[in-house]
Amino acid sequence: MEIESMVANSALVRAREGGGSKGRSRGWRDMLRFPHISDCAKLAMSIEREYYNLCVKQPIGKKLFELFCRSRPDLQNYVALLEALDDFETQGDEKRRESGNSIIERFFKMQSYQSVAIMQKHEEACSQSLQFCPCGDVFGDCRRELHEYLSGEPFIQYQDSMFFDRFLQWKMLEKQPVTKYNFRQYRLLGKGGFGEVWACQVRSTGKMYACKKLEKTHVKQRKGEEMALNEKQILEDVDSRFVVNLAYAYETKHALCLVLTMMSGGDLRFHIYNIGKPGLDNARVCFYAAEVCCGLIHLHQRLILYRDLKPENILLDDYGHIRISDLGLAVKLQEEGGLVRGRVGTLGYMAPEVIRREHYGISVDWWGLGCLIYEMAAGHPPFRTKGEHPPSSDMEKRILTEEEDYNNFSKLTKEICSLLLDKDPKKRLGCHNSNGKAVQAHPFFHSINFRMMEAGLVEPPFKPDPRQVYCNDVLDIDEFSSVKGVVLNETDNSFYSMFNTGRVTTAWQNEIIEMGCFKELNTFGPGGSRPPDLVW
Ligand code: ADP
Numbered sequence: 083m084e085i086e087s088m089v090a091n092s093a094l095v096r097a098r099e100g101g102g103s104k105g106r107s108r109g110w111r112d113m114l115r116f117p118h119i120s121d122c123a124k125l126a127m128s129i130e131r132e133y134y135n136l137c138v139k140q141p142i143g144k145k146l147f148e149l150f151c152r153s154r155p156d157l158q159n160y161v162a163l164l165e166a167l168d169d170f171e172t173q174g175d176e177k178r179r180e181s182g183n184s185i186i187e188r189f190f191k192m193q194s195y196q197s198v199a200i201m202q203k204h205e206e207a208c209s210q211s212l213q214f215c216p217c218g219d220v221f222g223d224c225r226r227e228l229h230e231y232l233s234g235e236p237f238i239q240y241q242d243s244m245f246f247d248r249f250l251q252w253k254m255l256e257k258q259p260v261t262k263y264n265f266r267q268y269r270l271l272g273k274g275g276f277g278e279v280w281a282c283q284v285r286s287t288g289k290m291y292a293c294k295k296l297e298k299t300h301v302k303q304r305k306g307e308e309m310a311l312n313e314k315q316i317l318e319d320v321d322s323r324f325v326v327n328l329a330y331a332y333e334t335k336h337a338l339c340l341v342l343t344m345m346s347g348g349d350l351r352f353h354i355y356n357i358g359k360p361g362l363d364n365a366r367v368c369f370y371a372a373e374v375c376c377g378l379i380h381l382h383q384r385l386i387l388y389r390d391l392k393p394e395n396i397l398l399d400d401y402g403h404i405r406i407s408d409l410g411l412a413v414k415l416q417e418e419g420g421l422v423r424g425r426v427g428t429l430g431y432m433a434p435e436v437i438r439r440e441h442y443g444i445s446v447d448w449w450g451l452g453c454l455i456y457e458m459a460a461g462h463p464p465f466r467t468k469g470e471h472p473p474s475s476d477m478e479k480r481i482l483t484e485e486e487d488y489n490n491f492s493k494l495t496k497e498i499c500s501l502l503l504d505k506d507p508k509k510r511l512g513c514h515n516s517n518g519k520a521v522q523a524h525p526f527f528h529s530i531n532f533r534m535m536e537a538g539l540v541e542p543p544f545k546p547d548p549r550q551v552y553c554n555d556v557l558d559i560d561e562f563s564s565v566k567g568v569v570l571n572e573t574d575n576s577f578y579s580m581f582n583t584g585r586v587t588t589a590w591q592n593e594i595i596e597m598g599c600f601k602e603l604n605t606f607g608p609g610g611s612r613p614p615d616l617v618w
């Protein structure tokens with residue numbers, strides 16, 4: 083390896099290890115200094131006063147509402163119960179019954195000192211479902227009723243408290259413009275169609291991300307405006323642990339930037355081909371396929387077709403979990419069961435109905451999953467042997483007419499692949515009304531507990547080495563130069579301003595909490611009094 087690559091890699095490894103407060107800039111407190119509450123007056127007027135959005139969905143909003151409830155003796159048991167319910171959802175199956183019963187003992191019984199009166203009538207139904215079906219939605223009704231209660235008088239009181247004022251201050255910080263000065267840049271990670279992807283770190287929090295840059299001149303020359311905006315809007319719409327998350331969208335003089343979940347473990351292509359003998363062991367094939375399946379279900383529930391499933395678009399994180407990335411070809415359907423047309427994707431992974439130029443729906447993604455499982459198991463894609471690059475007409479013919487070869491496949495792997503690679507989208511596994519549940523129910527996944535997987539509780543079978551950088555040398559990734567002769571004008575600027583929306587609420591608030599900034603900065607006056615910056 084060349085010295086330049088080594089230096090770039092070790093800088094990145096050190097930044098990744100920084101973690102906690104070590105990755106923050108010295109001036110981080112100034113970057114996150116609260117504006118005086120009087121500067122939040124306009125926001126206070128315009129912000130939509132909706133309980134669920136302000137107190138449940140937004141992570142910082144939720145924390146401040148909790149702090150408010152804790153400051154009120156009559157609401158303390160309500161928050162304690164809500165926290166216990168959150169905790170219950172992250173318990174493994176074997177702990178559900180015990181954890182659920184302790185919730186009932188603590189909060190549902192009249193004689194308990196933490197008793198929440200409105201819960202007493204739920205005691206019997208919850209005890210029953212804990213007994214017979216502990217992994218179902220045991221406390222759903224209770225949760226709804228708690229929120230209904232809290233969204234009344236308590237929510238009104240909250241809006242008059244210093245906790246809500248503090249929320250407004252955080253929202254002001256969230257709405258500040260984002261520029262390249264908010265980030266520190268590390269090594270080049272990869273190259274895409276419109277530009278490069280760089281590792282970066284937020285100066286104020288120390289959090290690492292991947293910054294996907296779309297060069298403005300390239301976007302314009304290749305009329306990629308709509309595509310870029312589509313990718314950004316679809317990314318904003320998703321929030322899944324199995325899909326790359328968008329945290330910031332901003333512009334520089336030369337580029338549009340998407341700041342995404344950092345995935346340091348390399349892509350599945352790298353793992354299938356560049357480490358030992360091509361292909362992956364059964365445990366990894368099954369685990370990655372299951373996580374991709376969860377990701378596809380999440381996208382399809384939001385009426386998003388992904389259309390670009392292939393190993394290089396599935397990325398690993400530090401722990402060995404995967405996320406679906408590169409939503410450039412994804413499309414939002416008009417309605418449930420909706421169809422689109424368009425020959426998009428990568429030829430080797432295109433479904434027969436795409437090649438035949440028919441209208442299609444989510445069936446193409448289940449075909450894609452079939453290709454992916456096949457390639458992970460075999461060490462080469464279906465319809466193509468190692469290193470072979472047949473002309474596209476040939477490739478199309480094979481996809482439309484040939485049967486895949488299942489040498490050395492285990493029985494269940496062969497079975498699920500051949501069901502997903504059914505050439506008839508009507509007969510294909512996953513393509514009926516079941517919304518992907520039929521795929522999850524296939525015996526190939528019998529060892530996977532999907533409830534635990536959705537909660538992030540399934541241990542990955544392989545953990546990337548934190549000291550290794552799983553991508554090509556910086557020097558092997560070609561430089562990206564801007565195209566000459568393309569002039570940017572006012573129309574371009576109006577498109578850029580649609581793109582340049584700054585921080586994405588949930589991702590940014592989670593970053594502030596996860597990196598410890600919330601805990602350090604969200605302090606109040608002595609004895610829980612209003613501090614000077616919150617005096618109107
Ligand atoms: P394009 O849409 O132009 O193909 P991609 O989104 O696929 O661009 O990104 C190009 C390359 O950058 C990927 O193949 C991968 O190597 C790297 N990359 C993209 N996103 C991330 C990420 N979130 N974390 C780490 N590397 C990434």
Ligand code: MG
Pocket residue numbers: 274395408
């Ligand atoms: Mg790509």
Ligand code: MG
Pocket residue numbers: 274275408409410411
């Ligand atoms: Mg793309």
